[in-house]
Amino acid sequence: MTESERLDATFIALADPTRRAILARLMQGEATVNELVEPFQLSQPAISKHIKMLERAGLVSRSRDAQRRPVKIEGEALKQANEWLAPYRKVWETNFARLDDLLGDLQEAQKSGKN
């Protein structure tokens, strides 16, 4: 899987409220599939599907405990999502919109030969 595909899978996985809730739950520690089913009005297969998408993105991993398959949150994919986001930080931290307007004004001025 390329890095881009990994990011695709991660953002797709994060784009669903059920899956974000599952991740939030997993912050408190491992959970079995049934424990993850309980809080939702969804069938067990539906939750299993969600877990599979989280797993595909590397957001969670699974171990084995008899017939149980505990799910655990994994940091690496989240870290990569955060790293992708990092360069954009200045877009919201600085007043990027105005900065861009300024650039636009300068370009306009150049075009019309006022510089």
Next chain:
Amino acid sequence: MTESERLDATFIALADPTRRAILARLMQGEATVNELVEPFQLSQPAISKHIKMLERAGLVSRSRDAQRRPVKIEGEALKQANEWLAPYRKVWETNFARLDDLLGDLQEAQKSGKN
């Protein structure tokens, strides 16, 4: 649009390499639709669709310049995505996996009455 729906739209928008490339391009300043079409081997309608999804998420805004519709990056949605991500930072910054194993061990010990 609820905050959850906004996050949905944002993560869906970020889950495509073409749209991420468009955002990267917009870091250098506004661009018209045609300017955004050029770098890709995609039709103009395809790019327009992508822009629409970015716009729906609030990741970009559009202005008007004659028949052109310049696209500009917007920080707010990215900021919210970042804020969603923030609580998970400790998952990758600390050694969260081991911390979780430890929690698991403690729970096991309690169940088996060894505490």
Next chain:
DNA sequence: TCGCAATATTACCCTATGGCTATAAACAAC
């Protein structure tokens, strides 16, 4: 007003997502 340039919209593919029910498979425990 005519024609061109930039963008949007429509109609149509195919595939993936998100949900369900029903069933299978894995394993423990008796």
Next chain:
DNA sequence: GTTGTTTATAGCCATAGGGTAATATTGCGA
């Protein structure tokens, strides 16, 4: 080995995503 528990898989449906080509719209400019 039969039974119950936990999880996975299969099959089905409806909707959305990502792409296309063709066409409509909008606005400039001669």
